[in-house]
Amino acid sequence: MTQIKKVGVVGLGTLGTQIAIQAAHYGYDVKGYDQDQEIFQKTIQKIRGMMKFLGKSPTMPVEEWERASPMVNLAKDMGEALQEADLVIEVVPENLELKRKIFTEIDSLAPSKAILATNSSSIPISRIENATQRPEKCLNMHFYQPATGTNIVDVMGGTKTLPEVIETAKQFIHSIGCIPLTVKKEILGFCFNSVWRAIKKQTLYMWAGGFVDFRDIDRAWMVFSSMNRGPFGIMDMVGLDVVYDIEMSYYYESKDPKDHPPKALKDMIDRKELGIKTGKGFYTYPDPEYARPDFLKG
Numbered sequence: 001m002t003q004i005k006k007v008g009v010v011g012l013g014t015l016g017t018q019i020a021i022q023a024a025h026y027g028y029d030v031k032g033y034d035q036d037q038e039i040f041q042k043t044i045q046k047i048r049g050m051m052k053f054l055g056k057s058p059t060m061p062v063e064e065w066e067r068a069s070p071m072v073n074l075a076k077d078m079g080e081a082l083q084e085a086d087l088v089i090e091v092v093p094e095n096l097e098l099k100r101k102i103f104t105e106i107d108s109l110a111p112s113k114a115i116l117a118t119n120s121s122s123i124p125i126s127r128i129e130n131a132t133q134r135p136e137k138c139l140n141m142h143f144y145q146p147a148t149g150t151n152i153v154d155v156m157g158g159t160k161t162l163p164e165v166i167e168t169a170k171q172f173i174h175s176i177g178c179i180p181l182t183v184k185k186e187i188l189g190f191c192f193n194s195v196w197r198a199i200k201k202q203t204l205y206m207w208a209g210g211f212v213d214f215r216d217i218d219r220a221w222m223v224f225s226s227m228n229r230g231p232f233g234i235m236d237m238v239g240l241d242v243v244y245d246i247e248m249s250y251y252y253e254s255k256d257p258k259d260h261p262p263k264a265l266k267d268m269i270d271r272k273e274l275g276i277k278t279g280k281g282f283y284t285y286p287d288p289e290y291a292r293p294d295f296l297k298g
Contacts (some may be wrong), residue, residue: 003086004115005029005086006084006087007020007028007086007088008033008082009033010078010082012043012091013039013043014043014047015143015145016034016043017032017044018145018147019146020032022068022143022147022177022178024071025060025064025071029073031073031085032074032075037074040072040074046277049276051147054228057147057148058148058149058151078105082109082110084111085114086111086113086115087169088114089117089141090103090106090116090119095245096252099128100128100131101131103116103118103128103129103131104131107133112134114137115137116132117138117169121142121189121246122189122193122249124158124187124188125138125158135158136161136165138158139156139161139166140157140190142154142193146178151179152192153173153179154181156183166182170182188250197247199231200231201247203232204247207264209262217230218231219298222290223296228290229291232281233283233290238275240275244265244269247260
């Protein structure tokens with residue numbers, strides 16, 4: 001099986017940038033590509049702000065994370081980024097048609113030895129693999145937020161993924177300071193995201209239906225789990241547009257109206273209330289209510 005030494009990352013938004021820096025820090029030769037040539041530096045600034053706001057750091061000291069960021073080689077086109085890659089990780093928006101299009105391009109540009117992974121938050125690789133000529137080397141490799149210490153990665157194969165491809169992916173994940181969560185049988189949302197999805201769906205339903213104020217849901221969660229934010233604070237951190245797209249993936253799968261995200265969430269997105277990245281979501285940033293000492297008092 002291919003020994004991973006060179007990694008190509010396609011899409012340098014919030015997660016793509018984190019994945020690229022994480023791999024570079026742990027000694028991999030990383031090349032990244034995004035059609036927006038300036039997004040990498042812009043995203044680094046956002047991630048710095050996220051680290052500071054959350055008071056969390058990556059799997060390495062922040063100073064080392066900063067030293068690793070210039071080690072990511074930025075390519076001018078996708079071909080340059082992938083020409084010698086052993087592993088390619090796609091990190092584009094959560095849209096099946098777009099991901100299939102990108103995978104076709106990746107397949108035509110990457111060496112035949114390369115493993116192709118999607119960082120999709122909800123779409124199984126089985127929906128994407130036949131856009132390539134190497135379905136046996138395709139898999140899901142879903143990262144969370146390694147720059148703020150959430151160093152778990154869902155790993156799931158498709159209909160033809162070879163066992164050695166899964167094993168190589170798990171070894172790579174371990175080697176960059178992360179924990180692989182192996183999904184043995186295909187499920188929408190994979191391992192932890194399936195659990196988180198159930199929480200999102202119910203809390204959004206309770207809020208949009210006017211049953212409970214979202215702040216009280218967050219208060220209850222924070223007291224119960226001892227976390228410093230609740231589901232709505234977490235959704236603000238992820239980005240409400242990203243949350244909406246992921247929920248729509250579940251709806252497209254089931255066609256069940258109960259799986260459609262609430263219109264109230266779409267209304268927030270239309271108002272550009274996307275969470276931390278726009279300064280307003282369910283809470284207002286940089287000083288959200290849940291971070292104040294008296295929030296849990298109600």
